[in-house]
Amino acid sequence: MIPLVLATIFFVGIHFVISGSRLRDTLVARLGESRFRAGFSLLSIFGLWWLAHAYRAAPYIETWGQLGWFKPAALLLMLPAFLFATLGTTPANPTAVGGAAPTAQTARGILRITRHPFLWGVALWAATHLIANGDAASLVLFGSLLLLAVGGTYAIDDKRLRMYGEDWEKYSLATSNLPFLAIIQKRNTLVPGEIGGWRPALALVLYLAMLHFHKGLFGVSPLF
Known part of the structure; x- marks a missing residue:
């Protein structure tokens, strides 16, 4: 269950802390919109994979x-x-x-x-x-x-x-x-x-x- 909790914290965290806050504005200003989207997309894909893998492995x-x-x-x-x-x-x-x-x-x-x-x-x-x-x-x-x-x-x-x-x-x-x-x-x-x-x-x-x-x-x- 711990891997699932960690995967959840990661996936939800990158959306609220990075994409859903003023930190996004700072990163876009430094990296540009296209680079930020590419990097965040990779993080999101990894997060979804981790969530799915951890959910399948979690005990019932x-x-x-x-x-x-x-x-x-x-x-x-x-x-x-x-x-x-x-x-x-x-x-x-x-x-x-x-x-x-x-x-x-x-x-x-x-x-x-x-x-x-x-x-x-x-x-x-x-x-x-x-x-x-x-x-x-x-x-x-x-x-x-x-x-x-x-x-x-x-x-x-x-x-x-x-x-x-x-x-x-x-x-x-x-x-x-x-x-x-x-x-x-x-x-x-x-x-x-x-x-x-x-x-x-x-x-x-x-x-x-x-x-x-x-x-x-x-x-x-x-x-x-």
Whole structure:
């Protein structure tokens, strides 16, 4: 379990301490944006490999155990998780790496629902797996990824505010971090036609593929 905890500290730490703080600004000023991204990408890939390896090697220590009754709910929750994560790859997303500058025109499509669709997809995926697995290793892994995804939305907001200033403040007024909040507060409106068709279709294909291959890849069937 100790290697998993160390891998978690490393992966979460590089995101909050390096990428999500003013240290990033200092490193970018010294190295340049492209070199920083390349170096941080290598650290992230290593961190993901370490996490996966440590999780597979961790002993099974039951907490609340696998919840059979939760499987139908997990199947339902994973579909919007795939949708958010897939739709969040739009190049017009100002919160994405290398995304567009924040303007009123970029607060469209899935960004009307949340300006952090990818991270909320990860958060929903992590929360679902945390509840469904019910063991200590899963609590460490998925709990840390849930913390990183939700905390990352605030860290990115702070980073974009430092980068764009007043333009970001105007953009954030037209969007919301929490999904659907800007729509509920009538600061934006839902326009399904802006989302398009191929990205939701891709999300559905990926979702169905994961249902099919999940047991072969991870040893556990998500089906009943």
